[in-house]
Amino acid sequence: MAKKFKICPYIISVGLIFVTTIFGELVKRSLEPTNLVMFYLFAVVFIAIRFGQGPAIVTSILSVLAFDFFLVHPYLTLGVGDLQYIFTFIAFLIVGIVVSILASKIREQVIQRQTEKLQSALLNSISHDLRTPLASITGSLTTLLDDSSVLNSATSKELLYNSLGEANRLNDLVSNLLDMTKMEAGALKLNPKPCELRDIIGASLEQLKDKIGSRNINIDIPNDFPEISMDFSFMMKVFCNLIDNALKYSPLDTPIDIKATIVRDSVKIEIKDQGFGVSQEDLKHIFDKFYRAEKLKNITGIGLGLSICKGIIEAHGGEITAKNNTGLGATFIITLPLKNT
Amino acid sequence: MTEKSTLRILVVDDEKPIRQFLKITLSSSGYNVFEAVTAREALEKSVSVHPDAIVLDLGLGDMDGINVIKNIRKHSKVPIVILSVRENVSDKISALDAGADDYLTKPFSNQELLARLRAVVRRLLSQDKEQIICVGKLCVDVTRHSVTINSNKVDLTPTEYDILKLLVLNSGKVLTHTQILRQIWNKSENFEGILHLLRVTISNLRSKIEPNPDRPTYILTEPGIGYRLRSED
Numbered sequence: 001m002a003k004k005f006k007i008c009p010y011i012i013s014v015g016l017i018f019v020t021t022i023f024g025e026l027v028k029r030s031l032e033p034t035n036l037v038m039f040y041l042f043a044v045v046f047i048a049i050r051f052g053q054g055p056a057i058v059t060s061i062l063s064v065l066a067f068d069f070f071l072v073h074p075y076l077t078l079g080v081g082d083l084q085y086i087f088t089f090i091a092f093l094i095v096g097i098v099v100s101i102l103a104s105k106i107r108e109q110v111i112q113r114q115t116e117k118l119q120s121a122l123l124n125s126i127s128h129d130l131r132t133p134l135a136s137i138t139g140s141l142t143t144l145l146d147d148s149s150v151l152n153s154a155t156s157k158e159l160l161y162n163s164l165g166e167a168n169r170l171n172d173l174v175s176n177l178l179d180m181t182k183m184e185a186g187a188l189k190l191n192p193k194p195c196e197l198r199d200i201i202g203a204s205l206e207q208l209k210d211k212i213g214s215r216n217i218n219i220d221i222p223n224d225f226p227e228i229s230m231d232f233s234f235m236m237k238v239f240c241n242l243i244d245n246a247l248k249y250s251p252l253d254t255p256i257d258i259k260a261t262i263v264r265d266s267v268k269i270e271i272k273d274q275g276f277g278v279s280q281e282d283l284k285h286i287f288d289k290f291y292r293a294e295k296l297k298n299i300t301g302i303g304l305g306l307s308i309c310k311g312i313i314e315a316h317g318g319e320i321t322a323k324n325n326t327g328l329g330a331t332f333i334i335t336l337p338l339k340n341t
Numbered sequence: 342m343t344e345k346s347t348l349r350i351l352v353v354d355d356e357k358p359i360r361q362f363l364k365i366t367l368s369s370s371g372y373n374v375f376e377a378v379t380a381r382e383a384l385e386k387s388v389s390v391h392p393d394a395i396v397l398d399l400g401l402g403d404m405d406g407i408n409v410i411k412n413i414r415k416h417s418k419v420p421i422v423i424l425s426v427r428e429n430v431s432d433k434i435s436a437l438d439a440g441a442d443d444y445l446t447k448p449f450s451n452q453e454l455l456a457r458l459r460a461v462v463r464r465l466l467s468q469d470k471e472q473i474i475c476v477g478k479l480c481v482d483v484t485r486h487s488v489t490i491n492s493n494k495v496d497l498t499p500t501e502y503d504i505l506k507l508l509v510l511n512s513g514k515v516l517t518h519t520q521i522l523r524q525i526w527n528k529s530e531n532f533e534g535i536l537h538l539l540r541v542t543i544s545n546l547r548s549k550i551e552p553n554p555d556r557p558t559y560i561l562t563e564p565g566i567g568y569r570l571r572s573e574d
Contacts, residue, residue: 077510128400131426135447136358142451143366150369159365162358 003156009051011058016043028071033085037063037092044096048103056104060096064066064089125303129173133166140166157321176304179237180289183311190234194227197260197269203232204239211247216255225260228267228336233314238320241305242271242332250275250297250329266318267336274329286322348462349373351392353383353409355401359447363396366451371459376430380404387413394462396411396454399425399436407439412438420461424449430565437517437566444515460513474509474572479550479559481509490550500525501546504539508560513572515563543568 020043023034042064048056068089073081080086140159144151151159182188189340198221205217246256254274261268278286285291287310291303313320316337325331348477350372352363364374375390377383378400387395395413399406409422423436433444442461445454473482480489486502488495492513497505503525508516518536528535547554561569 128426131447132356138448139451142363142442149556150564155365159362162361166358221369
């Protein structure tokens with residue numbers, strides 16, 4: 001894929017040459033012109049490290065022109081009084097270009113190393129989340145097979161439920177990874193139809209009924225709430241993720257509130273818990289891929305749920321944000337446009 | 342130290358499903374199982390519960406497992422078997438060097454975990470009483486410095502004997518290159534040629550005690566990590 005051209009590094013390059021030339025003007029009476037060249041070399045190295053090869057080569061050429069025009073006698077012309085400056089220019093240009101190439105290669109290597117490190121961290125994280133439930137499933141099933149004679153029926157059932165729960169966890173992980181891959185490839189195909197918000201939330205609660213148990217979920221949606229154009233199954237995924245998070249990150253005896261309102265030409269849906277809240281640092285990254293809140297690392301999850309929610313909501317033309325409540329807990333706010341309805 | 346029927350195992354893992362099935366599996370094998378979810382709880386229970394062995398996950402929420410091992414080792418020799426998803430050789434070496442006795446990667450076989458637990462516990466039980474340690478047909482008399490195979494005396498050099506004694510006293514446990522080099526030559530792996538010397542000595546030892554030195558059955562190689570003497574099982 002062709003790299004996108006960015007003008008900013010070239011503007012910074014021109015600015016840096018300008019500053020270097022002003023500095024050269026100030027000190028040219030006390031320094032030999034050949035020494036002044038060194039300041040331009042610093043500019044080339046800086047641009048090469050910061051922005052790469054292209055801007056650095058342009059900086060080298062501009063340096064030679066500015067040096068000749070302003071700092072070499074006769075001033076304010078591109079001519080040279082002394083032929084030896086021609087060699088200085090050529091040498092500077094060669095050194096500048098070589099430095100540009102070398103510095104930009106180092107820069108590429110650093111970027112590559114950072115990418116490799118990120119990929120490796122990502123693989124470790126996925127590997128952990130795949131292997132842990134697998135270990136529980138194989139361990140539970142092996143015990144059921146090997147020790148069936150010493151296990152009573154309650155214990156056997158416990159092992160079976162353990163395996164089932166972990167198999168569901170693996171299923172969630174794999175479908176999250178697939179959704180994320182589709183989203184990144186731009187292959188997420190929505191099938192929006194006018195839906196009752198109440199229906200989607202009801203279906204999501206039904207799917208989460210085992211996790212909800214006796215938890216109190218308060219739903220506040222006005223009776224005359226309009227239908228919204230949404231992809232039912234994807235939006236169900238969003239609500240399941242958000243309600244599941246609210247359940248995981250709040251004490252068992254606290255309620256979860258779901259409220260929908262119309263704000264001008266948008267629908268605003270809030271999912272509010274009375275849990276641990278989110279730190280300011282985590283709030284900045286909470287919708288990033290594979291990001292997990294530091295203090296909650298002991299709660300299972302790979303850090304894809306919220307970024308998938310964000311992708312789905314944005315594909316509907318809406319937005320999702322998170323904030324801490326004035327009292328306890330956090331609120332996730334979904335805003336969807338009414339105009340497609 | 343308690344008898345086998347009441348051996349106490351402390352299972353440390355932040356994943357509830359893992360603790361749940363380990364509790365059932367180990368209980369049905371006759372162990373008394375205690376659980377800890379966090380590193381802090383593990384450190385507390387390693388003192389209060391007096392476990393005969395600890396099964397430890399490395400990825401705990403509040404402290405890395407390596408630091409948990411180091412903290413336990415400050416006050417206890419209790420055998421520690423690591424159960425972790427980390428499969429890099431460097432992770433295994435760090436855990437073993439920190440003082441872990443064995444390392445299993447998740448997912449693992451229940452039978453293998455039980456065998457490793459039996460090995461580490463037996464080693465601890467036998468440490469104080471047995472002067473002659475036998476593994477298969479190989480017997481090492483620690484007081485007389487003598488080694489026999491099928492009751493036939495084997496002549497070993499002092500270094501070969503020291504390495505074999507170290508392996509026998511830790512039978513079933515993986516000893517890293519670093520641990521062996523430190524114990525036998527008081528050198529680190531970075532000392533030039535020392536790793537080669539270890540390999541040559543192990544090879545000579547195998548040629549004297551193994552029925553077929555090319556396919557060793559006593560001194561087993563843990564690739565990239567070190568060696569383990571087969572445990573009697």
